[in-house]
Amino acid sequence: ETGVTQSPTHLIKTRGQQVTLRCSSQSGHNTVSWYQQALGQGPQFIFQYYREEENGRGNFPPRFSGLQFPNYSSELNVNALELDDSALYLCASSLERGSSGANVLTFGAGSRLTVL
Amino acid sequence: AQSVTQPDIHITVSEGASLELRCNYSYGATPYLFWYVQSPGQGLQLLLKYFSGDTLVQGIKGFEAEFKRSQSSFNLRKPSVHWSDAAEYFCAVVPRGGSTLGRLYFGRGTQLTVWP
Numbered sequence: 554e555t556g557v558t559q560s561p562t563h564l565i566k567t568r569g570q571q572v573t574l575r576c577s578s579q580s581g582h583n584t585v586s587w588y589q590q591a592l593g594q595g596p597q598f599i600f601q602y603y604r605e606e607e608n609g610r611g612n613f614p615p616r617f618s619g620l621q622f623p624n625y626s627s628e629l630n631v632n633a634l635e636l637d638d639s640a641l642y643l644c645a646s647s648l649e650r651g652s653s654g655a656n657v658l659t660f661g662a663g664s665r666l667t668v669l
Numbered sequence: 670a671q672s673v674t675q676p677d678i679h680i681t682v683s684e685g686a687s688l689e690l691r692c693n694y695s696y697g698a699t700p701y702l703f704w705y706v707q708s709p710g711q712g713l714q715l716l717l718k719y720f721s722g723d724t725l726v727q728g729i730k731g732f733e734a735e736f737k738r739s740q741s742s743f744n745l746r747k748p749s750v751h752w753s754d755a756a757e758y759f760c761a762v763v764p765r766g767g768s769t770l771g772r773l774y775f776g777r778g779t780q781l782t783v784w785p
Binding site: 598647 | 673701705710711712713714715718720759761763770771772773774775776777778
């Protein structure tokens with residue numbers, strides 16, 4: 554059983570640029586969530602995708618967007634990068650709503666984004 | 670306001686000593702409760718969870734946690750700490766209710782240092 558894999562592991566961007574982060578969910582999981590973890594903080598929920606549609610969003614602006622593909626992999630896109638976007642971005646997968654595993658998330662190792 | 674509080678930002682213990690990490694939550698109904706561990710460069714690993722039933726929960730790596738409804742707490746314990754337990758520990762909740770299914774809300778974390 555493969556876990557959650559994320560790419561790239563590290564990247565550096567400058568203000569105003571755009572970034573795409575990628576995530577492959579754990580085998581058998583069809584729900585993907587993204588979290589932002591700023592330095593010294595706990596992760597914060599960005600949004601969740603289920604059946605290729607956004608299924609809830611946290612307190613993040615529209616320049617944070619995502620996609621989920623038919624194979625359940627996912628992308629996080631951030632436009633017009635700001636310095637405060639520097640963080641570790643974590644992807645997590647889980648079983649679908651209604652299942653006992655819907656609230657049990659498996660996390661990837663994250664993508665560390667630095668915005669200069 | 671709804672919140673998850675980890676009052677200790679940093680804890681230092683000697684190897685072999687016992688450990689207790691505190692977590693308090695403020696939600697109308699008892700949420701689903703979790704403890705995760707994050708080692709440097711790693712994603713979040715689930716240690717244990719509480720959904721219902723027995724208030725003493727056993728997890729991986731010799732950890733346990735006790736749910737106390739009267740204190741709105743879910744403290745993590747280990748009777749004898751190993752040097753490899755040095756990491757950051759996060760308490761997290763999923764509020765009960767369909768709209769927040771699968772969305773974790775994290776405390777800010779407790780950094781554990783283990784002295785040899």
